[in-house]
Amino acid sequence: MKSLTEHLWFNTKNRIDFINITDKVQDLIKKSGVKEGIVLVNAMHITASVYINDAESGLINDYQKWLKELVPMDKNYEHNLTGEDNAYAHLMRTIMGREVVCAISNGKLDFGPWEQIYYAEFDGQRKKRVMVKIIGE
Amino acid sequence: MKSLTEHLWFNTKNRIDFINITDKVQDLIKKSGVKEGIVLVNAMHITASVYINDAESGLINDYQKWLKELVPMDKNYEHNLTGEDNAYAHLMRTIMGREVVCAISNGKLDFGPWEQIYYAEFDGQRKKRVMVKIIGE
Amino acid sequence: MKSLTEHLWFNTKNRIDFINITDKVQDLIKKSGVKEGIVLVNAMHITASVYINDAESGLINDYQKWLKELVPMDKNYEHNLTGEDNAYAHLMRTIMGREVVCAISNGKLDFGPWEQIYYAEFDGQRKKRVMVKIIGE
Numbered sequence: 001m002k003s004l005t006e007h008l009w010f011n012t013k014n015r016i017d018f019i020n021i022t023d024k025v026q027d028l029i030k031k032s033g034v035k036e037g038i039v040l041v042n043a044m045h046i047t048a049s050v051y052i053n054d055a056e057s058g059l060i061n062d063y064q065k066w067l068k069e070l071v072p073m074d075k076n077y078e079h080n081l082t083g084e085d086n087a088y089a090h091l092m093r094t095i096m097g098r099e100v101v102c103a104i105s106n107g108k109l110d111f112g113p114w115e116q117i118y119y120a121e122f123d124g125q126r127k128k129r130v131m132v133k134i135i136g137e
Numbered sequence: 138m139k140s141l142t143e144h145l146w147f148n149t150k151n152r153i154d155f156i157n158i159t160d161k162v163q164d165l166i167k168k169s170g171v172k173e174g175i176v177l178v179n180a181m182h183i184t185a186s187v188y189i190n191d192a193e194s195g196l197i198n199d200y201q202k203w204l205k206e207l208v209p210m211d212k213n214y215e216h217n218l219t220g221e222d223n224a225y226a227h228l229m230r231t232i233m234g235r236e237v238v239c240a241i242s243n244g245k246l247d248f249g250p251w252e253q254i255y256y257a258e259f260d261g262q263r264k265k266r267v268m269v270k271i272i273g274e
Numbered sequence: 275m276k277s278l279t280e281h282l283w284f285n286t287k288n289r290i291d292f293i294n295i296t297d298k299v300q301d302l303i304k305k306s307g308v309k310e311g312i313v314l315v316n317a318m319h320i321t322a323s324v325y326i327n328d329a330e331s332g333l334i335n336d337y338q339k340w341l342k343e344l345v346p347m348d349k350n351y352e353h354n355l356t357g358e359d360n361a362y363a364h365l366m367r368t369i370m371g372r373e374v375v376c377a378i379s380n381g382k383l384d385f386g387p388w389e390q391i392y393y394a395e396f397d398g399q400r401k402k403r404v405m406v407k408i409i410g411e
Binding site: 001003005038040042043044045046070071077078079080081082087090091093094095097098099101129131133135 | 275310311312325326327328330331332333335336337340344369370371374375376377379384385386387388389410411
C-alpha cells in the first residue's frame with residue numbers, strides 16, 4: 001500500500017469564501033503515484049467544509065444565501081457565550097459536510113462530468129488547512 | 138490490494154425519485170472477491186445523492202416533503218440564470234449527501250439491521266450514474 | 275493490509291443525546307496496529323449520527339435547538355403511520371450524517387486542533403451501536 005499525506009493552506013480574504021481545490025487534489029494524486037485507491041479530503045477546522053458540486057458562480061451565491069436562511073448568522077447561540085461569534089459557522093459547515101472520499105482510477109480522480117471539489121470557509125481571514133490523504137497502489 | 142470499479146446507470150421515470158441499490162452494491166462486493174475492506178458508493182452527478190436510511194415508503198415521502206420545505210423548487214436562484222432550472226436539485230443533494238463509505242467484513246456489507254443504500258435523484262428523466270469503488274483484500 | 279472491526283455500544287439516558295467518542299476511536303486505532311490508513315466510524319442505526327465538531331456544551335445545545343427548527347419533532351410524518359414515532363430522528367440524522375472517514379498517520383487520528391468525534395443519538399434509551407472499521411498498514 002502506498003500513502004501520501006499533505007495539507008492545503010488557506011487564508012481567505014472574506015469571512016465566508018468558496019475555493020475550487022480540484023486541481024490541487026489531482027496534483028497530489030499524481031505526486032503519490034497511486035493508480036488505484038481512494039483520496040480523503042477533509043477540513044481540519046470545524047468551521048469549514050469540503051464538498052463536491054458545480055464550479056458555477058451563481059450556484060455558489062445560491063449556496064451562501066440558502067445557508068444564511070437555514071443558519072441565521074446573528075442569532076443568540078449559546079456557543080457564542082464562550083466569547084466566540086462563529087456558532088453559525090459550525091452549523092453551516094454541518095450542512096455542507098466535513099469531508100469527501102473520492103475514487104482514484106488509472107492515477108486520476110474518477111469523477112463525473114461536473115464534479116469539482118470545493119473548500120468552503122465560514123470563518124476565515126486566518127490560516128486554516130485541509131488534509132489530503134491518499135491510499136492505494 | 139484488490140479493487141473493483143463499476144457503475145450503476147439510472148434513467149428515472151420521475152424528476153425526483155428514490156431507488157434502493159443495496160442488492161446491486163452487495164452483488165458487486167461478491168464479484169470483487171474482497172473479504173475485508175471498504176466500498177465507496179457515490180453519485181457521479183451533482184444533482185443526485187447516495188445515502189443510507191430506511192426502505193419505508195412513508196419515510197421516503199417524508200424526505201421529499203421536507204426537502205421541498207428546506208429547498209423551495211421555484212425560488213429565484215442565480216444558478217437558473219444560466220438557463221438551468223435545477224438549482225434546487227444541487228441544494229437538495231447537498232442535504233442528502235454525495236456518497237457513502239461502508240465497511241466490508243467477511244465479504245459482505247457490514248450493516249446495521251435497517252441500513253439500506255439509496256440513490257436519490259433530484260433532476261432525472263435522463264441517463265445518470267453512480268460509481269461503486271471497492272478496495273480491500 | 276491490516277484491518278480491525280469493532281463496535282461501540284450505547285444506551286443513552288435521554289432520547290436525544292450527544293457523546294464524545296474520540297478517545298474510544300483512538301484506543302481502537304492503537305489496538306489495530308495500523309500506522310498509515312483510514313478509519314471509518316458509522317452509526318449502524320438509521321436514527322443516529324456520527325459527526326465531527328467541537329466538544330463545547332453550548333454548541334451541542336445549539337445543535338439540538340437548530341435541529342428541532344429544521345425538523346419539527348411532532349409533525350404529521352407519514353413514516354409515523356407505521357406505528358413509529360421517530361420520523362424526526364431519521365431526518366435529524368440526515369442533517370448530521372451517518373459516518374466520518376478519518377486519516378490515520380503515525381498510528382494516530384490525524385486531526386485538526388478542535389476536531390472531536392461525536393455520536394449523536396436521536397431515538398435512544400435502548401441499545402444501539404457504532405461500527406469502527408480500520409484499514410491500512
